[in-house]
Amino acid sequence: MMIKACVICGKEFQNYHPQAVSCSSAECRHELKKRQCRRHYAANSERVNARIRQYVSNNREKVRKRAKAHYEATRDQVSTRSRAYYAENRERLLRQQAERRISNHDQIIERERSWREANRERIKKQRHEHAVAHREEKRKYNREYSAANRERIRQQQRDRREAKREEHDAYQREYAKKNRERINARSREYDRQKRLAFRALKELGLLSTVGE
């Protein structure tokens, strides 16, 4: 047993264990443990990460369940804290995110692609539910947006049409060819209605000649 200075708070203490380096206060013991963990991780991060990955892939269901339970138990606390943290560090976090995206670009794109691939059905369902839930809102927004930007949108459409005129003409020719029957039927029906209307007018004596 000897007197030492605590490596955390600096106060002197009597060590009952020869290897003790911190005093016995809860704060110092906690802080010491944290520092040791950090040091250990810094020196062995590759090995530790490999072991974690291994554990997660062996216990996927268990890990997922536990993470979900933890998330649900601490949701409010965590979201308050992370909102505050985000507000305080917004600039730095955004910059970090951008840098990370740039330096891991291909990897991130690939990961997102494979995630979308794996969750295609779920994404589709969610998107549909969201669209249904926000339909009115969305319509209102669209109306307001197009009213506010009418001229710009029209100009854009004109420019686009101009740029794609050839393509557009070809598309229209193709469309007419494909839908010839339908278009012809519609125009026959239009003519028929017009004839009937003229006949009715004539029978009522409102028209002297039938303009067929």
Ligand SMILES: [Zn+2]
């Ligand atoms: Zn201490």
